[in-house]
Amino acid sequence: xITSKLKQTALAAMLALAATAAHAxxxxxxxxxxxxxxxxxxxxxxxxxxxxxxxxxxxxxxxLKPQQTVKLLDKAHLAVPLETSVNAYLINTGSKLVLVxxxxxxxxxxxxxxxLASLKAAGxxxxxxxxxxxxxxxxxxxxxxxxxxxxxFPNATIRADKRESDFWLSQANMDKAPPEMNNFFKGAMMAxxxxxxxxxxxxxxxxxxxxxxxxxxxxxxHTPGHTTYLVExxxxxxxxxxxxxxxxxxxxxxxxxxxxxxxxxxxxxxxRATAFQRAAKAGMLIGATHLSFPGIGYxxxxxxxxxxxxxxxxxxxx
Numbered sequence: 015x016i017t018s019k020l021k022q023t024a025l026a027a028m029l030a031l032a033a034t035a036a037h038a039x040x041x042x043x044x045x046x047x048x049x050x051x052x053x054x055x056x057x058x059x060x061x062x063x064x065x066x067x068x069x070x071x072x073x074x075x076x077x078l079k080p081q082q083t084v085k086l087l088d089k090a091h092l093a094v095p096l097e098t099s100v101n102a103y104l105i106n107t108g109s110k111l112v113l114v115x116x117x118x119x120x121x122x123x124x125x126x127x128x129x130l131a132s133l134k135a136a137g138x139x140x141x142x143x144x145x146x147x148x149x150x151x152x153x154x155x156x157x158x159x160x161x162x163x164x165x166x167f168p169n170a171t172i173r174a175d176k177r178e179s180d181f182w183l184s185q186a187n188m189d190k191a192p193p194e195m196n197n198f199f200k201g202a203m204m205a206x207x208x209x210x211x212x213x214x215x216x217x218x219x220x221x222x223x224x225x226x227x228x229x230x231x232x233x234x235x236h237t238p239g240h241t242t243y244l245v246e247x248x249x250x251x252x253x254x255x256x257x258x259x260x261x262x263x264x265x266x267x268x269x270x271x272x273x274x275x276x277x278x279x280x281x282x283x284x285x286r287a288t289a290f291q292r293a294a295k296a297g298m299l300i301g302a303t304h305l306s307f308p309g310i311g312y313x314x315x316x317x318x319x320x321x322x323x324x325x326x327x328x329x330x331x332x
Contacts, residue, residue, distance in 0.1 A: 047135070048064075048131040048132045048134070048135035048136075049064025049128070049132050049307055050063050050064065050132050050133075050135055051308040051327075052136070053310070053325060053328055054328075055105075055247050055251075055299070056246070056248025056249065057107075057247045057248050058105055059105070059106040060103060060104070060105050060252060061105075061106075061136050061138075062101055062103055062104075062307065062310060063117075063129055063136065064099065064101060064129075064307050065100040065101070065102060065117025065126050065127065065128050065129040065132070065158060066117070066118075066126035066127065066128045067097045067098055067099055067100065067125055068100060068122055068123070068125060068154070069095035069097055069098070069125075070096050070098045070260075071095045072094055072098075072260070072273075074274075075273050075274045075275070076261065076271055076272070076274075077271050077272045077273070078264070078268075078271055086263065086264050086267075087261075087263055089263075092263055098260070098261075098304050099304055099305065099307040099309060100117050100118055100126050100154050100304065101115075101302070101303050101307055101308065101309040102114060102116055102129055102303070104136070104138065104143075105228065107226070107227050107228070107247070110145060110225045111138065111142050111144050111145075112143075112144065112145045112146075112147060112225060113143050113146045113147070114146075114148075114243050114254050115147075115148060115149055115158075115256065116129060116148075116155065116156060116158030116159050116166070116167075117129035117157065117158035118153055118154040118155075118157040118158060119153075119156075119158040119160050119161075119205065120157060121201050121205075122153060122154055127157070127158070129158045130158070130161060140161070140167050140168070141167075142169075143167045143169070144169070144170060144171070145173060145224060145225060146171070146172045147224060147241075147243055148172065148173065148174040148178070149174075149240060149241050149242065149243070149256030150174070150178055150236060150237040150240040150241065150256060151174065151178055151179070151181075151183075151198075151201075151202040151206075152198065152201075152202075152237065152275065153198065154303070155257075156201065156202055157201060157205055159172065159205040159209065160204070160205055164208060165208040165212070165214075170209075170214065171214055172206065172209045172215045172216070173216055173230075174217055174218075174239065175217065175218060175219070175220065175230065175239035176218065177234070177239030178217075178238060178239025178240070178241070179215070180217075181237070181238040182199055182202035183202060183203055183206065184199075187199070218230060227245060227246055228244070228245050228246075229243065229244045229246075230242075233255070233256070233288070233289060234278070234285060235276060235277070235278045235280070235281030235282030235284065236257045236258065236275065236276050236277065236278075240256060240257065240258075240282075241256070242255045242289055244298075250299075251299065252298065252299040252301055252310070253292070253293050253298055253300050253301070254300075255289050255300055255301065255302050256302070257275070258282070258286040258289055258290075258302065259286060259302050259304065260273050260275075262305050262322060265286070266322050267319045267320075268319070269286055269287055269290060269319070269320065290313055291315070293313045294313040294314060294315040294320060295315075297312070298312075299311065299312060300312075300313060305322075310325045311323050312325070
């Protein structure tokens, strides 16, 4: 009798241990859902789309000494390489569906190239996009124009500043550029080719209203034709600043810090100062490609620095 009870107790203990072990052995998912976040800007619907993230050795890229960059990041509980968001912005004006930048596509490796999945998760199809506005022709902004070898947005008109396209789509400029720049040119040419061939690429010249409520504003320096886009509806404004900022933890406090990707660092810093001053003074939102997803918030002037307040999360609304 005692032996039987001992056996039952031991069996129960073994079963409990097995159940605990099975529960503990559940595998970690280690993936995120396709990334999108939606908000209203007046009567416009703005959806931030995540293309993924890239790890950047910002201690080697910023104009600060490497140890200074590491120290400033450490204060913000960040480290190098810095996991950096790649965001794009979809604006539904009610009459037009407009996408600002397209992510990296296949140009930057396996951790990005997720824009089309994010777009679909957000309830849209690529064929519904009417306009694609490009801030500049670096690969993490134009790579997503392609889906494999074909146009990802078959019904869209692609727009960028003429200074930008004249520079990056020129074989003569590529031939004159340093060899390390070749992939920038090749990526831009490859990504835009289907649209150029089909007459869907239509550059503009400087400050231009693209569609009602969305206006291009010159912000040259990061690249020859780098452009920001001001979105405005019912008195609400959102300035999409592209690559005017890369490392929020540093460049909000020290806006004069530049990055090696800037083609003209002095002009890029001046463009950032102009855009930040404008946004802070007007109380408008900014959206940036490389601020942590969803990358939208308000700026507050603090002497020569800025404080950044991410936009409040809101539920879906009818």
